[in-house]
Amino acid sequence: MGLQEEVHNRKFFLVGIQGTGMASLALLLKRLGASVPGSDSPETFSTSAQLQNAHIDWFATSDPAVLPRDTAILIHSAAYEREKHPQILRALELGLPVYSYPEWVANMSRHMRSYGVAGTHGKTTASGCLEWVLRHTGLSYCALYGSHIQNSKPGALHTGCTWGVFEACEYRDHFLSYELEGLLITTMDHDHPDWFATADSVFDSFWNLVKRLPTHAPVVCNADAVPTQRLIEHIRRHRPELTLITFGEHSSSLVRLIDYLPGTVESSYSLSTQSEPFHSRLGSVPLILDTIGAALLGTCMVLDGAVAHSGAAVAESGVFGALMREAEQFPGTANRLEVLFTEDDIVYVDDYAH
Secondary structure, eight states: HHHHHHTTBBEEEEEEETTTTHHHHHHHHHTOOOOEEEEEOSOTTTHHHHHHTOOOESSSOOGGGSSOOOOEEEOTTSSSTTTTOOOHHHHTTTTTTTTEHHHHHHHTTTTTTEEEEEEEHHHHHHHHHHHHHTTSSSOOOEEEESBBBOOOOOOOTTTTEEEEEEEEGGGGGGGGGEEEEEEEOOOSOOOOTTTOSHHHHHHHHHHHHHHHHHTEEEEEEESHHHHHHHHHHHHHOOOHHHTEEESSTTTTTTTEEEEOOOOOOOEEEEEEOOOSSSESSOOOOOOOOHHHHHHHHHHHHHTTTTTTHHHHHHTSSSSHHHHHHEEEETBBBBTTEEEEEETTTTTEOTTOOO
């Protein structure tokens, strides 16, 4: 059974529905034909307008009495403990299937050909750009990440939704339960110290993710950070059969960003594997690198194994050049360095993530 068949005409209840990932999931489930009421605190979040515009209702209470009797599946934010939340406890008492958000993403990943975007920073922007560049490829895909593309409404889902793009979060090793056919790693550093005691423990988590990939799977990895350089070397030594594609400003990168020129409206740059220069509306090299990584992974999806064992074939392909042209128009994701307005010569920027 495919994902669309599993969720169509079923009633879900989402606890913590205003969370960034949970709201995106609610919108996706509704587009797949499900009913998605939920609950959260009375506070207004950055996602509240999205849910309202999609006519998705939620209860501003944790009272179990509001859980609809015809609920088929309950999904809750990973911020909630099952043993303490009244609505989750009620669902368990009723014998309903209960998933945390990462558990449900893992379930989705088993229903389609799934590709992950991981990294301690940049994965939301890269996920949004991957969704953007795949729009005109003809792939039947859906994307799930903790934001949405700025100033745009969700497009129509292709029938079947046979390909999945997932933001793969390292926190609590959540991404290790996902079933992935390919991976983009934007960057690595010592983040989430409440879970990862040391930088080595972060590295181990990402390495365990790479170890789970099937033979010949593409791994697109930014080579600019010392931890990712270490991971790249580890892949070359211990998993040489993977299709490794490195990118960044570092001299070792297969796809190297060169000749970067910042601008007030857009910046320009070149790539070592493409003959023509490119432009970007995004205002920094790290954001541009996120789009390059997204276009590289998107190219691997479009070519679909035709260039296994050859990262150079991906990097030099016309498909990659075409997806980079799509990336030139990418406006960025909401709440990630999103310019809100200018007043008295002061520019106000929303950067939810930091």
